[in-house]
Amino acid sequence: MSYDNAELERLSAFLDGRLDRDETRQVQERLNTCDDYRALHEQLKSARQVLRSAPDPAPPAGLLAQIKSDAAAEMAPGAGTSIWERWRAPVGAFAAAAALLLAVFSPWQATHRDDLCQVDAPAETEAMVVESSPVPPGEDAAAREEAPTADVAEVTVDALPSEEASEAVSTTRPESPPTRVARAVRSSPPPSGAPDEMSRVEPEETSAGEPPAPEPQLAAVPTGGATLASGTGPLLSEPRDTPTIARAPRITIEDEPKIGGAGPSSGVESEMMAGVVAGVVLDQFVARNMVETSTTMLSVVTDMPTSELGPSVGSDDDETGSFGFSFTDAMRRALSESENQVP
Amino acid sequence: MGTEAFVDSEELPVKAGDADRGRADRADQALVEAAQAGNAEAFGELAERYHSNVYGIVYRMCGGDDAADLTQEIFLRALRALQKFQFHGDASFRTWLYRIAVNACINELRRRKRRSDVEGPSLDEDIQTDDGSVSRTVPDETRSPHVLAERAEVQRAVHAVVAMLTPKHRAALTLVDLQQLDYEEAAATLECPLGTLKSRLARARKQFAEKWQQYQDGRLTPDEVSGGSTVVDEEIGRAR
Numbered sequence: 001m002s003y004d005n006a007e008l009e010r011l012s013a014f015l016d017g018r019l020d021r022d023e024t025r026q027v028q029e030r031l032n033t034c035d036d037y038r039a040l041h042e043q044l045k046s047a048r049q050v051l052r053s054a055p056d057p058a059p060p061a062g063l064l065a066q067i068k069s070d071a072a073a074e075m076a077p078g079a080g081t082s083i084w085e086r087w088r089a090p091v092g093a094f095a096a097a098a099a100l101l102l103a104v105f106s107p108w109q110a111t112h113r114d115d116l117c118q119v120d121a122p123a124e125t126e127a128m129v130v131e132s133s134p135v136p137p138g139e140d141a142a143a144r145e146e147a148p149t150a151d152v153a154e155v156t157v158d159a160l161p162s163e164e165a166s167e168a169v170s171t172t173r174p175e176s177p178p179t180r181v182a183r184a185v186r187s188s189p190p191p192s193g194a195p196d197e198m199s200r201v202e203p204e205e206t207s208a209g210e211p212p213a214p215e216p217q218l219a220a221v222p223t224g225g226a227t228l229a230s231g232t233g234p235l236l237s238e239p240r241d242t243p244t245i246a247r248a249p250r251i252t253i254e255d256e257p258k259i260g261g262a263g264p265s266s267g268v269e270s271e272m273m274a275g276v277v278a279g280v281v282l283d284q285f286v287a288r289n290m291v292e293t294s295t296t297m298l299s300v301v302t303d304m305p306t307s308e309l310g311p312s313v314g315s316d317d318d319e320t321g322s323f324g325f326s327f328t329d330a331m332r333r334a335l336s337e338s339e340n341q342v343p
Numbered sequence: 344m345g346t347e348a349f350v351d352s353e354e355l356p357v358k359a360g361d362a363d364r365g366r367a368d369r370a371d372q373a374l375v376e377a378a379q380a381g382n383a384e385a386f387g388e389l390a391e392r393y394h395s396n397v398y399g400i401v402y403r404m405c406g407g408d409d410a411a412d413l414t415q416e417i418f419l420r421a422l423r424a425l426q427k428f429q430f431h432g433d434a435s436f437r438t439w440l441y442r443i444a445v446n447a448c449i450n451e452l453r454r455r456k457r458r459s460d461v462e463g464p465s466l467d468e469d470i471q472t473d474d475g476s477v478s479r480t481v482p483d484e485t486r487s488p489h490v491l492a493e494r495a496e497v498q499r500a501v502h503a504v505v506a507m508l509t510p511k512h513r514a515a516l517t518l519v520d521l522q523q524l525d526y527e528e529a530a531a532t533l534e535c536p537l538g539t540l541k542s543r544l545a546r547a548r549k550q551f552a553e554k555w556q557q558y559q560d561g562r563l564t565p566d567e568v569s570g571g572s573t574v575v576d577e578e579i580g581r582a583r
Contacts, residue, residue: 005542012545016519018526044545047552051520054501055494059398060411067394067418068387074422075383 003040011041015048099279103272371436379425386425390418393437396522397444403505403517404448405455413451417444441524441532445514452510504554504563512547519544 003011013019014027030037371392377385397417402410421443428439505513505521511533518529519540530540557563 005545008549009541009545012548013541016526018541040549043552043556044548047548047555048520050501050555051505051516051548051551052523054521055498056395056399056521057402057407057410057498057502059395059414063398063411063414064391064394066415067390068383070415070419071386071390071422072383074419075378075381075386 003037007037008040011037012044014041015045095282099282102282103275103279367437368430368435372430375425375428375430375436378422379428386422389436389440393440394418397440399522400441400444400517401448403502403521404445404510404513405451406502406506409451413447414444417447420447435528435531438528438531441518441522442534445518445532448514449510500558501555504551504558507554508547508550511543512550515540515543516547516551520548 010019010023010027014024019027031041371389374385374389378389394414398410398414401413401417405413417440421440424443428434428436430436505516508516514533515529518524518532519526524532526537526540526544529544530537533540535543554563
């Protein structure tokens, strides 16, 4: 029996009366002349007849009642048809993911905070310089020449390779900028217009022909370079013969109260704990505000502002499983305007 | 809104011509809108109108064992998605409901395939009894004409042969020949072009005719049935 798919489709459609007049005539002519084609027609016709005459399977007794019962239960107030019921899992997963990210990211952020903030160091240095060696506005250049400490500090910072600066900063992590500012303010002000003690000393040291602080020293005590930027002024308590710029900030660190605890490691732990706690708090916040979250998600889905969806929290908060959520007319309209979708 | 408003729709035939189908669609629209507004009785009316046909689709696509449970689940899915349905253009609740049913059936067949992949083939395995091992056999409904005369047996025989087709062909045959939808509605239900529907239907009829002939001649063995099921299973992954 030779035929192609087009002929098979045409014959099948012929059985259903779906051909136009010309196609119908062509099929009839071929049925009159071709035995194979006629056999195929009989085969398909028989199959179609068997299928169409096959009795419909009768649904079991009680199926309709069960469907109606399901529908009544599903549509009852406070039943699981609320949008939150369908979004509970995604929202819960989002909350858990957010908590996890927060818990992981917080310690990382604590570790790298100063890295992230080191771009602010020059500005902070400038502020400190102004505080530690007060000069009238407009005399910055002269004041800097007269205040070599400030110049040294700036040069030191600039001279540090970026990697070293980063390393230096990371070693001073427990010290926070506000602490340094407080220290500087407390120790800086000399009599107005007069160079402070350090300003008088350091030029002598450098002008006396002593070599500038050797680079290995700066590298060995990397905190100096970075912390000096913020601790330019507070060197009054330092022994005058201390040649290194680097040691001063260390005193500053040890003198100041630690924010994060006893040391760097405990600081990380405490910040990690803070991250975990923040995650848990976020999780609880989402749980408490899941109705609002649902409304927000509904707003995103329907592309309507939340304000136009109306209040979503009903007065039936005490109903089990309802979470007080109910559709408003605006929500229904918004949903009905979206495309029909098969679940 | 009570059920009194929908009384005139109860007598409308589901399998009907274009005019009657238009009336049925309009009646469906009133019921759907009432159900969307929270009227459970309206949804119950819809279930009353279509549960037999949905059950028929499920029975033909997946067999009778879990047909009732799956039908129940389909109506629950439809209810939960009802808010998203709207009447526009040629949108028909019946087509939409049948689409849910067909998709649910294909998912069920896919689930069964995964389960059989995990548990291994069972049809080819011998049954262990107290008297020893007995070969698993499929009841041969074709060898006894008087059995074939019984409607239930014919029904089972037709289903056994239909079940040997691929899901795509099975769905086309079920909707057009067994549920007697027209081409356009069947294509809309299957979300495929009209030409594709015609092609699938023609091939499905041809395959059914050949298998049916073998069944009637007693040439269809249990092994071929299980082999056919394997072919069907392989097609499930490509069905959607």
